[in-house]
Amino acid sequence: MSPRPCIEFLWWEGCPSTEKALELLREAMTTEGLDPDAVTMREVPTADDAERERFVGSPTIRVGGREVAPAEHEPVGLTCRVYRLRDGRVSPTPDPRDIRDAIRLATK
Amino acid sequence: MNIGDTAPPFELPATDGTTQGPGATPTAVVFTCNHCPYALAWHERLLDVARDYAGRGVHVLFVNPNDAERYPRDSFEAMRERVEADGGWPAHYLRDESQDVARGFGAKTTPDVFVLDEGGVLRYRGAPDADYDDASQSAAWLRGALDALLEGRDPEPVETEPVGCSVKWSQ
Numbered sequence: 001m002s003p004r005p006c007i008e009f010l011w012w013e014g015c016p017s018t019e020k021a022l023e024l025l026r027e028a029m030t031t032e033g034l035d036p037d038a039v040t041m042r043e044v045p046t047a048d049d050a051e052r053e054r055f056v057g058s059p060t061i062r063v064g065g066r067e068v069a070p071a072e073h074e075p076v077g078l079t080c081r082v083y084r085l086r087d088g089r090v091s092p093t094p095d096p097r098d099i100r101d102a103i104r105l106a107t108k
Numbered sequence: 109m110n111i112g113d114t115a116p117p118f119e120l121p122a123t124d125g126t127t128q129g130p131g132a133t134p135t136a137v138v139f140t141c142n143h144c145p146y147a148l149a150w151h152e153r154l155l156d157v158a159r160d161y162a163g164r165g166v167h168v169l170f171v172n173p174n175d176a177e178r179y180p181r182d183s184f185e186a187m188r189e190r191v192e193a194d195g196g197w198p199a200h201y202l203r204d205e206s207q208d209v210a211r212g213f214g215a216k217t218t219p220d221v222f223v224l225d226e227g228g229v230l231r232y233r234g235a236p237d238a239d240y241d242d243a244s245q246s247a248a249w250l251r252g253a254l255d256a257l258l259e260g261r262d263p264e265p266v267e268t269e270p271v272g273c274s275v276k277w278s279q
Contacts (some may be wrong), residue, residue, distance in 0.1 A: 014273070014274050015273060015274075016146075016271065016272075016273075017145075047178075075180070075181075077178070077179070079143060079144075079179065079273065079276075080144055080145050080146065080273045081145065082143070082144075082145040082148060083145065089149065089241075089243075090145055090148040090149050091145060091149060091241065092145035092146055092149070092240075
């Protein structure tokens with residue numbers, strides 16, 4: 001039986017990307033055979049919280065503790081996160097394929 | 109600021125060392141920034157508008173009002189570096205350090221678009237188009253507003269909901 005990874009969704013209220021990103025995440029979880037409601041929602045309300053979480057922007061999605069789109073050189077802070085889609089475009093939400101790949105990796 | 113109001117006049121420093129503000133021609137004032145994914149997603153479309161309407165007497169001004177202390181990527185220096193790295197923009201990129209211009213306009217997000225007629229009256233306010241994620245939209249609402257002004261009509265729509273990151277006010 002495949003492991004059930006912990007899926008965390010970190011968000012900041014100042015960014016409007018939350019709803020769409022959560023929808024993308026739940027679609028990917030359904031596609032990969034996971035319960036789409038099994039998401040741990042974690043609000044990041046303050047700069048101190050962002051520092052503690054190494055939060056580089058909203059939304060941040062972690063699957064089994066790993067970011068779906070690692071951003072090692074991004075500054076920590078309360079902001080909207082910049083994602084790069086696989087076709088090169090900038091987006092406020094991650095590429096759905098990156099989410100699915102992260103889930104597959106964690107459920108191997 | 110509401111549709112039909114006269115915009116507060118302003119002059120702000122631009123990345124090219126000049127000082128710029130709305131003139132006696134139709135002007136699109138676009139509040140934007142360096143770090144917001146919505147502003148970045150719409151950026152090329154907005155540059156295309158500046159290019160396409162320059163020959164029609166339209167002035168496009170990009171204004172960055174964000175607090176650079178908390179968001180260093182929006183500092184004046186970072187703005188200059190960005191324009192230089194791009195080899196120049198077809199529009200001026202202005203720094204609203206005091207945030208007075210953003211406050212006076214009532215800017216909410218980056219981007220937030222305000223179209224003024226030649227008398228400085230607000231004729232359109234909102235998003236560049238209906239979807240940041242669809243480049244084929246081509247900033248249609250902004251273009252439509254400019255076309256309307258140039259043809260002596262009222263824009264339709266006159267107002268849409270701005271979409272983007274909140275303006276980062278100084279604390």
